[in-house]
Amino acid sequence: MLRTCARCGLTFLFLVAAACGGQPPAATTAQAPAASGAAAAPAGPPLSTKNMAPVAGQEKTCAGPRAKTVDLDVIETKGIDLGMGTTFAAWTYNGHIPGPTIEACEGDTVTLNVHNKGTTSHGLDTHAFKIDARKYGPTAPGMTLKIEKAVDTPGVFMYHCAAGPVTDLHIKSGIHGAMIVYPRNEKLRPAREIVVVEDAVFGTRDAKGFIPGTDPAKAAKNDQLFSMFNGRIDNDPVRVNPGDLVRMYFVNIGPWVSAAHVIGTVLDAVYAGAPWVHGLQTVAVPSGSGAMLEFYIPEAGVFPFVDHDKLAFLPFGMALAFASEGVPGAAH
Numbered sequence: 001m002l003r004t005c006a007r008c009g010l011t012f013l014f015l016v017a018a019a020c021g022g023q024p025p026a027a028t029t030a031q032a033p034a035a036s037g038a039a040a041a042p043a044g045p046p047l048s049t050k051n052m053a054p055v056a057g058q059e060k061t062c063a064g065p066r067a068k069t070v071d072l073d074v075i076e077t078k079g080i081d082l083g084m085g086t087t088f089a090a091w092t093y094n095g096h097i098p099g100p101t102i103e104a105c106e107g108d109t110v111t112l113n114v115h116n117k118g119t120t121s122h123g124l125d126t127h128a129f130k131i132d133a134r135k136y137g138p139t140a141p142g143m144t145l146k147i148e149k150a151v152d153t154p155g156v157f158m159y160h161c162a163a164g165p166v167t168d169l170h171i172k173s174g175i176h177g178a179m180i181v182y183p184r185n186e187k188l189r190p191a192r193e194i195v196v197v198e199d200a201v202f203g204t205r206d207a208k209g210f211i212p213g214t215d216p217a218k219a220a221k222n223d224q225l226f227s228m229f230n231g232r233i234d235n236d237p238v239r240v241n242p243g244d245l246v247r248m249y250f251v252n253i254g255p256w257v258s259a260a261h262v263i264g265t266v267l268d269a270v271y272a273g274a275p276w277v278h279g280l281q282t283v284a285v286p287s288g289s290g291a292m293l294e295f296y297i298p299e300a301g302v303f304p305f306v307d308h309d310k311l312a313f314l315p316f317g318m319a320l321a322f323a324s325e326g327v328p329g330a331a332h
């Protein structure tokens with residue numbers, strides 16, 4: 001069994017210490033929080049984690065060309081760093097778990113070129129497309145699979161390998177990511193945006209912390225060794241400020257339903273397919289689905305994002321802390 005590290009064994013103490021011990025925020029964007037759906041002051045820059053780049057966002061994406069092309073390499077790695085002294089011989093898009101976030105705007109035509117640089121057949125299935133499923137592949141090693149379709153449904157979608165009967169094994173080996181389709185005519189509220197993908201590893205960790213690959217028996221039983229956010233067992237705190245509105249583009253790869261919850265606040269608005277829903281403590285996001293989760297940072301402090309049904313993994317670092325040191329008093 002995976003051991004807890006000294007730093008993460010006391011998860012909340014660590015989160016609080018990390019939040020209080022770092023550098024002060026560059027700027028305070030505290031604001032009188034707007035009522036749901038109302039206009040708000042400009043937000044700060046988008047947020048990121050170690051394995052997740054900031055998004056371009058709705059404005060840039062929707063102002064860009066109506067035809068968007070994304071190239072993805074399927075790479076079977078010999079080992080990637082998951083944090084806490086653990087490495088995993090993952091299969092990936094572009095060498096990382098998760099793969100790169102694909103951003104498009106409602107009405108765009110999206111072309112995905114999947115270059116299979118692996119040793120077995122791989123493909124790509126995005127839940128944002130309405131298309132003949134056979135076009136998702138797979139394709140043989142050395143080949144490129146081209147998939148093209150206009151997207152007409154805004155939302156946060158899972159994309160993943162399509163490998164016929166062994167698709168589950170490929171998804172659970174790391175070949176997955178998030179695709180955002182921004183609405184073209186509904187302007188999203190200014191917010192600190194971040195992408196979070198919940199995933200898991202199904203294997204056995206040796207004495208050196210190496211997981212040589214996915215264990216098919218564990219995968220078949222949804223018996224994960226641990227679950228993660230953005231391909232990391234542990235993540236550094238994400239710096240925010242009191243009064244910030246955070247919009248999380250969340251995808252649950254699985255296993256099971258994610259009970260998406262932010263400790264210390266209430267979800268102000270959730271979009272998992274129209275209409276927006278307001279005032280939720282926890283929202284259920286099934287495996288294979290996604291949602292936009294909006295919440296305010298109510299005051300200075302630490303606000304960990306968790307899967308409330310997987311709190312058993314807290315000792316192994318499974319919490320993404322939003323940490324605020326800014327000016328208290330901008331409470332929402």
Ligand SMILES: [Cu+2]
Pocket residue numbers: 121122123161162163170175
């Ligand atoms: Cu695959």
